[in-house]
Amino acid sequence: MENTKAIKLIDKILEDLDNTGINTDALISDIKELRAYAIEEQAPLVVKVLRYTYEHIEENETFLIPMPEDDDELFTEEGEEVVEAEEAAEVDPIESLKYVISLTRNLKNKTNIADLKAYKELLLAY
Numbered sequence: 065m066e067n068t069k070a071i072k073l074i075d076k077i078l079e080d081l082d083n084t085g086i087n088t089d090a091l092i093s094d095i096k097e098l099r100a101y102a103i104e105e106q107a108p109l110v111v112k113v114l115r116y117t118y119e120h121i122e123e124n125e126t127f128l129i130p131m132p133e134d135d136d137e138l139f140t141e142e143g144e145e146v147v148e149a150e151e152a153a154e155v156d157p158i159e160s161l162k163y164v165i166s167l168t169r170n171l172k173n174k175t176n177i178a179d180l181k182a183y184k185e186l187l188l189a190y
Contacts, residue, residue, distance in 0.1 A: 065101055065102065065105055065107070065110075065168055065169065065171060066105060067101050067104065067105065069101065070098060070101035070102075070105075070168075071169060073094060073097060073098050073101070074098065074165055074166065074168060074169050076094065077091070077094050077095070077098065077165050078162055078165060078166060080094070081158050081161060081162050081165075082158075082162075085158055086121065086125075086126050086127060086157060086158060086161065088121055088122070088125060091118075091121065092118045092121055092122060095114055095117055095118040095121075095165075096114075096118060098114055098165075098168065099111055099114040099115060099118075102114060102168065105171075107171055109177065109180050109181065109184065110168050110171065110180065112184055113164065113168075113180050113183050113184050113187070114168070116183075116184065116187035116188065117161070117164060117183075117187065120187055120190065121161075126157045127155075127157040127158075127160055127161040128155055128157065128190065129155070129160055129164075129183065129186045129187055129190060130154075130155045130160060130186070131159070131160045131163050132179050132182035132183065132186065163179075164179075164180070164183050167179055167180050167183075168180070
């Protein structure tokens with residue numbers, strides 16, 4: 065994001081996650097505020113991912129979405145699944161949440177956009 069207030073809010077969310085973990089009330093409030101900045105910047109992917117993120121946290125009291133990984137490791141060349149998705153990625157709620165929030169900092173990075181799309185799909189599928 066380009067708004068300096070949004071960048072400061074991203075830093076605050078990341079710092080709060082490091083210090084207090086997933087404190088749902090404050091965290092949800094901050095994510096909703098960050099979403100407002102994404103709306104101002106007309107970044108629809110970020111708007112959706114942030115909404116899905118705080119709705120997921122409200123519903124589950126934590127963040128159960130694993131960080132996106134290369135799909136190549138999970139499937140054979142024929143497309144057959146090698147391991148169960150749950151076995152492939154142990155979910156670290158704080159690290160995964162920190163990652164998805166940090167992705168919103170630089171929306172010009174193609175990898176960040178790809179990972180945000182992956183988070184969107186994972187959140188929708190959950």
